[in-house]
Amino acid sequence: MIQLHRLITNNRSLILAYDHGFEHGPKDFNLKTINPEFVFDIALEAGFNAIAVHAGIAEKYYNSFYNDIPLIVKLNGHTRLGDKPLISSQVCSVERAIKLGADAIGYTIYFGSKDEHWMLEEFSKIVDKAHDYGLPVVLWSYPRGSNVDENNTDVIAYAARLALELGADIVKIKYNHDFEGLKWVVKSAGKCKVMIAGGYKTPDKEFLNTVKEVLEAGATGLFVGRNVFQNPRPFTMGKALRALIIENKPLEQVLRIMNFEK
Ligand code: FBP
Numbered sequence: 001m002i003q004l005h006r007l008i009t010n011n012r013s014l015i016l017a018y019d020h021g022f023e024h025g026p027k028d029f030n031l032k033t034i035n036p037e038f039v040f041d042i043a044l045e046a047g048f049n050a051i052a053v054h055a056g057i058a059e060k061y062y063n064s065f066y067n068d069i070p071l072i073v074k075l076n077g078h079t080r081l082g083d084k085p086l087i088s089s090q091v092c093s094v095e096r097a098i099k100l101g102a103d104a105i106g107y108t109i110y111f112g113s114k115d116e117h118w119m120l121e122e123f124s125k126i127v128d129k130a131h132d133y134g135l136p137v138v139l140w141s142y143p144r145g146s147n148v149d150e151n152n153t154d155v156i157a158y159a160a161r162l163a164l165e166l167g168a169d170i171v172k173i174k175y176n177h178d179f180e181g182l183k184w185v186v187k188s189a190g191k192c193k194v195m196i197a198g199g200y201k202t203p204d205k206e207f208l209n210t211v212k213e214v215l216e217a218g219a220t221g222l223f224v225g226r227n228v229f230q231n232p233r234p235f236t237m238g239k240a241l242r243a244l245i246i247e248n249k250p251l252e253q254v255l256r257i258m259n260f261e262k
Contacts, residue, residue: 004136004169004193006070006103007049008220013170013195014245015072016043016051016238017225019106022077033229036061042228043069046238047246050103052138052223055092058100072138073097074106075126076119086113086144090122094129104170105130108140111159112148120166127167138223139168140197150174153181160189168192172223174199175214182217198224204237205255211244212251221245 007013018039020028032038036057043051044066052072053062062071075092078085088108097105107126109119123139130137141159143150150156156173163171170193175182186194196214198207207227214222222245231237240258243249 001134002131002136002169003103003134007072007136007170008193009049009246010248011220012215012245012248013049013193013221013223014047014241015195015221015223016048016228017197017223018051018053018057018229019074019077020225021057022054022074022079024080028226028230030230033234039229040066040069042234042238045235047242048238049221049246052106055096055100058097058102062101067101070103071101072104072106073100073102074108076107076122084144086110087115087118090126094126094133094135098133098135102135104136104138106138106140108142109162110142110144111162112143112145112155114145123166131167136169137167138170138172138195139163139166140172141168142174151176153178153184156181157185157188160185160192160194164188164190164192170195170220172197175210175219177210179213179217182214182219186218193220195219195221195223198222198227201226201230204231208240208244208251208254211241215245 050070050072054074058073076088076090078088107123127137141163143155143159160171172195175196196219228234228237236258240254243254
């Protein structure tokens with residue numbers, strides 16, 4: 001039985017992504033957010049459904065104090081030191097993730113890249129093993145490559161469908177601001193839950209509006225990094241997202257309570 005219930009509340013979910021130190025480098029952080037404990041504290045205090053990190057961060061920072069936050073260990077990654085990455089290498093096994101306390105496994109596939117066959121093969125084996133242990137699998141489903149239009153709705157729907165076909169339980173996609181298109185993406189993913197990546201830091205009100213929109217289109221929730229930890233009030237933004245996504249509060253009320261009017 002796949003243990004999805006810790007990651008999803010009333011068919012909604014809010015997950016904090018903190019794999020940026022690996023995927024982009026410390027440039028995404030400031031003097032506070034460079035410290036993983038600060039970001040774990042945001043997840044804990046704002047009541048996120050889970051936090052996603054690489055193995056080294058889990059090993060050194062996910063201690064008993066944070067046990068209430070379900071842990072997603074990301075099994076593959078790439079650096080940003082060379083060309084735009086089209087392959088993500090496995091850097092952690094399912095077994096190691098379990099030893100680190102993982103409640104779920106994360107993995108990225110760049111569909112459409114010339115190396116996709118490596119990632120397809122590797123991911124299939126990982127899904128098989130993770131499911132044997134009852135662990136849900138989250139796929140960062142990112143179409144990418146010289147002949148791939150990452151922003152095209154049909155391409156995003158294809159990426160969502162591939163996640164379902166491969167056995168992922170949650171698929172994380174980038175939203176292209178095509179509201180009707182997202183409904184089709186969600187349909188394409190079937191029983192695989194669709195979560196939206198946060199993207200670059202955007203103004204608070206605009207960002208929360210987008211979140212409201214993706215929920216209306218049928219997304220299960222948000223799998224967000226920079227729009228929380230790069231916010232000058234990251235705890236407040238975390239709580240606002242919790243109110244909007246999990247507690248189903250109206251956007252106007254969330255904006256008012258959190259004083260996000262500007
Ligand atoms: P953000 O909410 O900050 O966009 O994080 C989502 C995420 O998928 C991270 O998990 C990951 O590190 C990053 O975006 C990858 O972005 P990109 O594919 O642009 O490097």
